[in-house]
Amino acid sequence: MIELRTPTEIEQMRPAGRFVADVLVRLAEAADVGVNLLELDALAHEMIRGRGAESCYIDYHPSFGAMPFGKVLCTSVNDAVLHGLPHDYRLRDGDLLSLDFAASVDGWVSDSAISLVVGTPDQQDLDLIDTASRALDAGIAAAQAGGRIGDISAAIAAVAHGEGLSINTDFGGHGVGRTMHGDPHVPNNGRAGRGYPLKPGLVIAIEPWFLQTTDKLYTDADGWTLRSGDGSRGAHMEHTIAITPDGPVVLTARD
Ligand code: MG
Secondary structure, eight states: OOOOOOHHHHHHHHHHHHHHHHHHHHHHHHOOTTOBHHHHHHHHHHHHHHHTOEESSTTOOOTTOSSOOOSSOEEEETTEEESOOOOSOBOOTTOEEEEEEEEEETTEEEEEEEEEEOSSOOHHHHHHHHHHHHHHHHHHHTOOTTSBHHHHHHHHHHHHHHTTOOOOOSSOEEEOSSSSOEEEEEOSSOOTTOSSBOOTTOEEEEOOEEESSOOOEEEOTTSSOEEETTSOOEEEOBEEEEEETTEEEETTOOO
16 A cells, blocks of 8 residues: 655654664764674664664564564675675675665654775776666656656666666665555666656655676575675665655755
8 A cells, every 4th residue: 555645744754864864874984894794783773772763674574584684784795785684794895885774763764775885995886886876866856746656767777777787676665654665666677657656745765776797686595685696796775755746855865
């Protein structure tokens, strides 16, 4: 079921968006060579407790998960791109790190992700992150009342295809509200003018993610982390946005 939020409810969703943005800024500052992924998860957990927020991940146990997630943050390194389960790993120079974080504040969820390079960057990694970032911007720009979900999908895909990337549509954006995942699905590829109408009050996460040379994923032995089928690296960028008559509002904006 797709739920539409009133302008008042969208205002009530802003603190969650602000909090999720603040956590990602803090984590990106903390992520450095030698820092353990478990330390990043602990930092996010500390911020959740400090804010009186609730994690969307720690008890998350969908049909495809081997067990409850048990952490509050997704940390995906190099060939891992989605659902990276934090584990005892110290970041190394040149690692491509994706951080995905969702939390509930005052009963409303926000969900956002960023990718970054720790230490000395490889140009190819920076380019992949830039492509994901531009795809996110294009998807947000297409999220206009009166349009359709396919407008967002097509805008994202145009950026990826312009860089010769192939797109996996198994995992993509989604409705966001009282819980982390709702309808509609927002695929990272599709046809403009198709799909659910973009009505004022629709709140969705838009989340392009790409792999350098494949669109195939496999699940790591940890039961969660999704890695590229060919070992190439991945990047992932995500914002939670609200459709309004005046255009899209980015609830998880970091500035
Ligand atoms: Mg997310």
